[in-house]
Amino acid sequence: MATANDEYDEEAPQIGIGDFFGAIYRFFHNKKVGLVLILAMGVLSLLGILIDQADSTVRADADMYNSWLEQARTKYGGWTSVLDTIGFFHMFSSPLYLAVLVLLALSIIACTVHRIPVLWRNAVHPKTRVTEGFYARARTRSRAVTPLSVDEAHDRVRSMLSKARFRVVTDPERPDQLYADRFRFAPFGTVLAHAAFIIILVGFTLTGAAGFHDENVTIPLEGRVDVGHGTGLQAELISFEDSYYDDGSPKDYVSDLAVYRGDQQVARQSVRVNHPLTVDGVSFNQSSFGTAADVTIADADGVGITTQVIPLQWTTDDEQNAYGMVTLPDQHLDVYVMAAASGATSSELAPGQVRIEVYGEGERTLRGSGTVQQGTQGTVGGLKFTFNREKAYAGLLVARDPGAAWVWVGSGLLLVGICTTMFARHRRVWVRISEDPSGGALVRFACPDRHDTSFENRLDRMAASLGDTVEEDADNA
Amino acid sequence: MLEISRYCLVAGTIAVALALIAQIVVATARTTTTAHRGRGGAAELARPRSRGLAHYATVLSQLALLCFTACLVLRTIVVHRAPLSNQYEFAVSFAWGIMLAMVVVEWRTRLRVLALAVLPVCLALSLYSLTLDDEATELMPALQNGFLLPLHVITASLGYGAAAVSFAAAVLYLLHGHLGRVRLPGKERLDELGYHAVVIAYPLITLMIILGAIWANVAWGRYWSWDPKETASLVTWLFYGAYLHARVVGDWRGKRAAWLLILGFAAVIFTFLGNLFFGGLHSYA
Ligand code: HEM
Numbered sequence: 001m002a003t004a005n006d007e008y009d010e011e012a013p014q015i016g017i018g019d020f021f022g023a024i025y026r027f028f029h030n031k032k033v034g035l036v037l038i039l040a041m042g043v044l045s046l047l048g049i050l051i052d053q054a055d056s057t058v059r060a061d062a063d064m065y066n067s068w069l070e071q072a073r074t075k076y077g078g079w080t081s082v083l084d085t086i087g088f089f090h091m092f093s094s095p096l097y098l099a100v101l102v103l104l105a106l107s108i109i110a111c112t113v114h115r116i117p118v119l120w121r122n123a124v125h126p127k128t129r130v131t132e133g134f135y136a137r138a139r140t141r142s143r144a145v146t147p148l149s150v151d152e153a154h155d156r157v158r159s160m161l162s163k164a165r166f167r168v169v170t171d172p173e174r175p176d177q178l179y180a181d182r183f184r185f186a187p188f189g190t191v192l193a194h195a196a197f198i199i200i201l202v203g204f205t206l207t208g209a210a211g212f213h214d215e216n217v218t219i220p221l222e223g224r225v226d227v228g229h230g231t232g233l234q235a236e237l238i239s240f241e242d243s244y245y246d247d248g249s250p251k252d253y254v255s256d257l258a259v260y261r262g263d264q265q266v267a268r269q270s271v272r273v274n275h276p277l278t279v280d281g282v283s284f285n286q287s288s289f290g291t292a293a294d295v296t297i298a299d300a301d302g303v304g305i306t307t308q309v310i311p312l313q314w315t316t317d318d319e320q321n322a323y324g325m326v327t328l329p330d331q332h333l334d335v336y337v338m339a340a341a342s343g344a345t346s347s348e349l350a351p352g353q354v355r356i357e358v359y360g361e362g363e364r365t366l367r368g369s370g371t372v373q374q375g376t377q378g379t380v381g382g383l384k385f386t387f388n389r390e391k392a393y394a395g396l397l398v399a400r401d402p403g404a405a406w407v408w409v410g411s412g413l414l415l416v417g418i419c420t421t422m423f424a425r426h427r428r429v430w431v432r433i434s435e436d437p438s439g440g441a442l443v444r445f446a447c448p449d450r451h452d453t454s455f456e457n458r459l460d461r462m463a464a465s466l467g468d469t470v471e472e473d474a475d476n477a
Numbered sequence: 478m479l480e481i482s483r484y485c486l487v488a489g490t491i492a493v494a495l496a497l498i499a500q501i502v503v504a505t506a507r508t509t510t511t512a513h514r515g516r517g518g519a520a521e522l523a524r525p526r527s528r529g530l531a532h533y534a535t536v537l538s539q540l541a542l543l544c545f546t547a548c549l550v551l552r553t554i555v556v557h558r559a560p561l562s563n564q565y566e567f568a569v570s571f572a573w574g575i576m577l578a579m580v581v582v583e584w585r586t587r588l589r590v591l592a593l594a595v596l597p598v599c600l601a602l603s604l605y606s607l608t609l610d611d612e613a614t615e616l617m618p619a620l621q622n623g624f625l626l627p628l629h630v631i632t633a634s635l636g637y638g639a640a641a642v643s644f645a646a647a648v649l650y651l652l653h654g655h656l657g658r659v660r661l662p663g664k665e666r667l668d669e670l671g672y673h674a675v676v677i678a679y680p681l682i683t684l685m686i687i688l689g690a691i692w693a694n695v696a697w698g699r700y701w702s703w704d705p706k707e708t709a710s711l712v713t714w715l716f717y718g719a720y721l722h723a724r725v726v727g728d729w730r731g732k733r734a735a736w737l738l739i740l741g742f743a744a745v746i747f748t749f750l751g752n753l754f755f756g757g758l759h760s761y762a
Contacts, residue, residue, distance in 0.1 A: 031726045035719055042715035046744075049705045049712070049751075092703045204701070213699055274696050285698040399698040407700055411687040418683055422676045450672075450724070451665060 028103075028110035037104040044100060048091030051076075051083060059090060105201055112194040119187045122426075128171045128179040130430050130446075138430075138446035140456045144463035145436050146443065150176065153433045153441035153466070160462055166429070178431040186424040192417030196410045203406030211401040220292045220309035220393045224260070227398055231282050234260040238268075240394050242289060253286050255394040271396070281400050288313070288395030290322060293337045293354050294388040297328065302384060305330070310337050311393040320347040321355075332361040333381070339390070354387050356380040427455055482551035483611055486569060489544030490603040493576070496537035497596040503531045504590055504659045531589055538592065542580050545573040545603075559627035568606035570630060571749060574638030575599040578674070582642050586670065588662055594645030625692040629685060636681030637745050640717075643674035644742035647735040668731065671738050672724065679717050686710050709748035716741040 027033060052072060058064045072089065073080045087094030135141065146153055154175060161168050166180040212229045219225050224236040238256040245251050258268040259279050269277040276285040296307040305328060312322035316338075323338035336357040340347035349355055352374040358367045358381030368381025377386045429447050436442040443466055445459045548569055553559060579595045582588065650667040661667070689707060690700040701707065720737040723729035 031722065032729070035722045035726050035729065038715055038719045038722060042712050042719060042744075045708055045712045045715065048703070049708050053703075092708075207700075276695065276698060283698050285696070287697075397698045401699070404694065404700055407690070411690070415680065415683060415687065418680050422680060451669060453666065453669060 025110055025114075028107045029114040031111065034104075034107045034111055037100060037107050040100050041097075041104055044091060044097050047088060048097070051088050051091065053091060054089045056090075056093075101201065105198055108194045108197055112191055116191060119191070122187070122428075123184040126169060126179055126181065126184075126428070128169055128177055128430075129174060130177075130432075134430065134448070135432060135444045135446045138448045139451045140445075140447040140449070140459065142445040142456070142459040142463040144443050144466040145438060145440055146466045147440040148466075150433050150435055150441045153443055154178070156466065157431055157433065157443060157462075160465070161429075161431075164458075164462075166427070176433050178433075179428070180431070181426065181428040183424040183426050186420050186426045189417045189420030189422075189424075192413050192420065194417075196413035196417055199410035199413065200407050203403040203410055205403065206406060207401050207403030211399065211403060213397070213399040213401070215287065215397050216313070217396045217398045218292070218311035218313060218393050219255075219257075219396065220294070220311065220391045222391075223309055223393075227259075227282065229398075229400065231280070231400065232261055233266075233279065233282060235284065235396065235398075236260065237394050240289060240392050253289055253394075255286055255289075255396070257284060257394075257396075259284070281402070283399050283401075285397040285399070286394065287397040290393060290395070291339065291342065292324065292391045292393040293339060294391050295326075295337060295354070296386040296388060297335065298384040298386075299331075300379075300382050300384070305383070307388070309391055309393065311395070312337065312339055313393075313395060315341050320344040321349060327361060329361075331383070333367070333383075334359045334361050334363075335383075356385050358383065425452075429459065478551055478555045479611070482548045482555070485544045485548035485551065486603065486606065489541045489548060489572070489576075490600065490607060492537050492541035492544060493572075493596055493600045493603060496534050496541060496592065497600060499530055499534035499537060500589060500592040500596065503534055504593055506530075534589065534592065535583055538576065538583065538596075539580055541599075542573070542576040545569060545576055549573060559630070565606055565609040565611045567630065567749070568602055568609060570634040571637055572599050572602040572606060574634035574636075575602065575641045576638075577635070578638035578642045578677075582670075582674075588666075588670070590649065590659070590661055591642065591645045591670070593659070594648040595641055598641050598644070625688060625695070629688040629692060632681050632685040632688060636678045636685055637749070639674045639678035639681065640713075640742050640745050643671045643678060643738050646671035646674060647738035647742075650735045651732065651739075664731075668734070671735065675717055675720060675738070675741075679714075679721065682710070682714050682717065686714060706748065706751055709744065709751050713741060713744040713748055716744050 052075070054065060054068050054072075058068050069080060069084060069089075072083075076083060083089055087096060091097055146156075148156060157178060158168050158170070161178070161180040164182075166182050167184065169179045169181075171177055171179075214227075214229065217225065217227065217235070219235055219237040221237055221240055224234050227233040227235055236258045238258055240256070241252075241254045243251045252272060255271045256268070257271045257277055259266050259277065267277055267279045269275075271277050271284055271286045273286050276283045278284070290311060290313055292309045292311040294307070294309045297305045299305060306326075308326050310324040310326050312324040314324065315322050320341055321338050321344065322341040323336055325334055325336050327334050336359070338349065338355040338357070339353070340349040340351060349371070353371055354374075355369065355371050356378070357369040359365065360367060370378055370380040372378035372380070372385050372387045374387050374389060377384055379385070426449075427447075428449060429445050432444045432446075434442050434444075443463065445463060447455065447459070549566075552566070552569075575595060576599055579592060579599070582591060646667045649661055650664055650671065653661055653664050653667065662670075686707070689710070693702065693707070694700040716737060720734055720741055723734045723737055
């Protein structure tokens, strides 16, 4: 095709923009490239399971990540730096993985766009004329000789195919040839399936880019907290109940949760693990629960700084103690509060006692530590702490996910697309009817598509019945 | 009642083992039949004995399916929920899915020889399930979803059962010509059978993953979290997807496609047993 450049220089061969994009397009609609990309995604995903993954909170903190890497070094030795550099410790957000996903998406789009005209032609304007050689080479073939004349055989084949719910296309100029098919639009199922995969990827992208997922919203009993993330919502834990089976394993956790916008309550529900509460696209899932310490902190002069209910949401390595942390921004201090974990047998902390440790904000140097009894005040690291009481807290997982709807639509289309192509397979058959030297007609069926025994049997039965009907007719006559 | 359920599993396992032995005998004894058949007519003479055994092999497979079904039904009655929530129950369901697929394929295609590769997988699984603790555990809160749990796991059992058949077809495809006395269907037929099994398995595995995502969204507020088990099922899905596409790429048909089927089934087994290697949200099963 002539491009604009040709007008300026007719002699020199030019590589036009069109050729460049053409080459890229050809690369992407190449089926082998597509196959390699699918396999690449499979293999990388597998590596993402086999290789230890550092989660995002660990990676967000340089110190934590370094110590994570040190631990990984004991397992991966000299490979650790290599794996770290290529991002294999966070495979699913690594540049390589994302690149494969993008290439796969481009490949799917190119493949599909490239195939739509072919599918359309096959469905709407099928070629009815084929060569003699076609009948010799087609993957599925069947034939029969009948004593009928060519015209009679033509009519018989036609009505037989129609009865089997095939669409029959004839060529007025070539009465010796027939084309018939069933489920001619089913191959568009692959278009659906391919588009669906892209839609799911769009959903994933939206989830990552425009949503939030906060796994750690803790609300003390009778407390109210800001949900944050620009939602303008507050959540209040009205009551909490946990129940257990006889063997001690957990049976149910229920939070009676109310959600407010400003002063107005906008929702209230019993939230269980499988029964989240959803308000304005923000969902609240029950995720954990535990004990919190209600602590009042004052400065050395006894001037109150804050009263906080601090969820003791982490446990020490020996599982004997539970602890939580609060940051005092004005004092630039981190305060850790620790109590015996529930069910602990060998904790050094007695019930009704908490241990306080004070650190510089974000630092590891201890400024002071001490133990405080419930209802009393103690001084630790220059601050006065009063341990008021223990309280239950519920840990909620709060999320807004604008991508989810896309994922569900994509999933539905994917299923519909896959089932359509696979269960309503496009069946095509070309039939040629010619005079047989024996005096009757020779009927040949041929299909070039992937061999399928049940379809072949069907054609064989049709061919055989041509003979049978003739005999029946002869008997009846 | 739980004991009776366990006995059913033992009986099913024995039936699978006997069916396998019978199939091996039939497959290796058939040569005499075919040698005669080549010369026409004589096949009828050699047939009755081996056909008798082949018949029993089929009946034993059906019996095994029946035993596994009984095992699961009895367990359902005792524990008052679908028996689909710990490794023991999954293993029995998986074995059940494989036997179901096997019995259906035998019934539809009359091709018994596939059993040579399917039954060993089923036998290994049912033996494995016998080593597991069959105590009826209570459901942890995340699993208390009377709708999604059974649907998610049943689609997995059925899909993985069909996948086992495609694996068997691929194994026989690759062993074609190397099995000496064992007479196999044509390579093209095996290729087609492998594909047909995937046509059943692929939509089911797709559905299973989608149901899993819906459930994760309800239980954990997130439809996908790259948890090892869900990622493993994605890997399985991608390998089978690669297989479907390999069949339309010139030099990937045939042998390489068969290897992809084997890879796909290896991924199924990895997904199933994965908890032995990795933790994650699915750690209960
Ligand atoms: C992971 C992403 C993909 C999914 C889920 C997917 C899904 C499917 C499905 C379900 C089929 C029908 C298969 C059958 O009936 O046997 C199909 C066919 C097809 N796909 Fe994909 N596909 C994906 C990626 C690709 C890519 C990247 C390409 C292009 C390079 C591609 C090209 C094709 C072609 C050409 C067919 C037609 C095969 C035939 O003629 O039977 N697909 N796809």
